[in-house]
Amino acid sequence: xxxxxxxxxxxxxxxxxxxxxxxxxxxxxxxxxxxxxxxxxxxxxxxxxxxxxxxxxxxxxxxxxxxxxxxxxxxxxxxxxxxxxxxxxxxxxxxxxxxxxxxxxxxxxxxxxxxxxxxxxxxxxxxxxxxxxxxxxxxxxxxxxxxxxxxxxxxxxxxxxxxxxxxxxxxxxxxxxxxxxxxxxxxxxxxxxxxxxxxxxxxxxxxxxxxxxxxxxxxxxxxxxxxxxxxxxxxxxxxxxxxxxxxxxxxxxxxxxxxxxxxxxxxxxxxxxxxxxxxxxxxxxxxxxxxxxxxxxxxxxxxxxxxxxxxxxxxxxxxxxxxxxxxxxxxxxxxxxxxxxxxxxxxxxxxxxxxxxxxxxxxxxxxxxxxxxxxxxxxxxxxxxxxxxxxxxxxxxx
DNA sequence: TCTGGGGTCCTAGGACCC
DNA sequence: TCTGGGGTCCTAGGACCC
Numbered sequence: 527x528x529x530x531x532x533x534x535x536x537x538x539x540x541x542x543x544x545x546x547x548x549x550x551x552x553x554x555x556x557x558x559x560x561x562x563x564x565x566x567x568x569x570x571x572x573x574x575x576x577x578x579x580x581x582x583x584x585x586x587x588x589x590x591x592x593x594x595x596x597x598x599x600x601x602x603x604x605x606x607x608x609x610x611x612x613x614x615x616x617x618x619x620x621x622x623x624x625x626x627x628x629x630x631x632x633x634x635x636x637x638x639x640x641x642x643x644x645x646x647x648x649x650x651x652x653x654x655x656x657x658x659x660x661x662x663x664x665x666x667x668x669x670x671x672x673x674x675x676x677x678x679x680x681x682x683x684x685x686x687x688x689x690x691x692x693x694x695x696x697x698x699x700x701x702x703x704x705x706x707x708x709x710x711x712x713x714x715x716x717x718x719x720x721x722x723x724x725x726x727x728x729x730x731x732x733x734x735x736x737x738x739x740x741x742x743x744x745x746x747x748x749x750x751x752x753x754x755x756x757x758x759x760x761x762x763x764x765x766x767x768x769x770x771x772x773x774x775x776x777x778x779x780x781x782x783x784x785x786x787x788x789x790x791x792x793x794x795x796x797x798x799x800x801x802x803x804x805x806x807x808x809x810x811x812x813x814x815x816x817x818x819x820x821x822x823x824x825x826x827x828x829x830x831x832x833x834x835x836x837x838x839x840x841x842x843x844x845x846x847x848x849x850x851x852x853x854x855x856x857x858x859x860x861x862x863x864x865x866x867x868x869x870x871x872x873x874x875x876x877x878x879x880x881x882x883x884x885x886x887x888x889x890x891x892x893x894x895x896x897x898x899x900x901x902x903x904x905x906x907x908x909x910x911x912x913x914x915x916x917x918x919x920x921x922x923x924x
Numbered sequence: 925t926c927t928g929g930g931g932t933c934c935t936a937g938g939a940c941c942c
Numbered sequence: 943t944c945t946g947g948g949g950t951c952c953t954a955g956g957a958c959c960c
Contacts (some may be wrong), residue, residue: 560927563928578926579927581926583927625959626931747957752957770931772930778929780926822927823927835953873951
């Protein structure tokens with residue numbers, strides 16, 4: 527009974543290194559949109575004390591002085607490398623759950639032969655490295671939560687092969703003992719504080735609490751975590767390609783925005799992008815939400831944040847419908863006198879593109895319902911041509 | 925001066941129904 | 943005038959993840 531968690535080391539930084547062998551051993555950081563903050567660091571950069579999520583301006587000077595290399599993020603590229611890694615993993619076992627851009631769970635129970643799991647892990651690691659250039663860590667354990675703990679153990683003990691088989695009870699207990707409860711998968715900052723107040727400081731402490739009490743005092747979610755720490759299996763490998771339930775397009779602005787006329791085209795851009803994503807998922811949505819917010823870091827300025835949800839009579843993936851809803855949602859939440867720092871569009875309530883649900887109030891033969899136009903636009907926009915809606919801002923905001 | 929973006933799941937509470 | 947209780951569905955918001 528074992529799962530493996532395959533986790534790419536410093537993924538974005540490792541991607542940047544693939545075609546730049548000269549960057550070996552050089553500290554690397556990758557920055558978020560607008561070069562706002564650090565979202566990935568190579569091992570060398572971590573050693574320099576660069577924290578995850580730290581605002582770039584705070585560390586820039588010292589990092590560059592120490593000959594660090596900095597990159598703006600290139601998610602198309604990272605996505606492409608990720609797909610290659612995942613593809614290789616899928617060649618090893620029949621059941622793989624792609625959990626995030628840089629992580630996958632493998633169901634080792636489905637292995638036909640009785641491999642030594644540690645050796646099997648080393649084999650996977652070496653082939654992924656050879657075929658993609660990406661170094662991975664592999665944590666093997668009885669369930670997902672413990673495989674996360676296994677990955678932490680590789681880091682903590684600095685295991686040179688980057689592979690660990692954490693199946694032995696005693697070994698698991700030692701690992702739990704060394705894991706602060708806040709590092710357990712599913713325990714965030716809030717829960718960490720509450721647990722610490724209750725005298726629960728390590729993963730082992732948490733494992734030793736009665737799961738039913740945890741459920742009463744906290745939630746079913748944490749109860750599952752406790753059970754998994756104790757070795758039970760509550761979370762399964764989800765390898766069915768389930769479609770998204772939500773699409774979000776949002777950005778922090780390069781400069782604060784305080785008037786509606788500037789904000790409108792920005793939000794329109796988000797709406798257009800969201801509709802494109804929706805069509806590429808082959809889905810329609812019947813709910814569009816718009817949100818705006820000021821910067822929570824700007825403590826001495828007035829704060830405002832609001833969200834408005836617009837329901838649609840008929841599920842749609844037509845950009846014009848999404849745009850109209852976005853405008854309708856934006857107007858009532860915008861207030862003058864605030865410096866907005868971020869806005870976004872959220873699409874919800876999806877139905878499959880081919881399910882036709884006629885509205886009582888809309889004529890299904892209305893040529894406006896024709897999806898061909900949207901297809902042509904998507905095709906054209908995927909080449910050099912860019913077709914814009916009049917309400918969009920043609921400046922690059924993405 | 926400059927602080928990311930895109931997701932999931934759960935729950936409390938309101939609306940509505942009988 | 944007296945004014946129940948239980949169920950479902952939906953939504954907003956919180957907490958978490960990478």
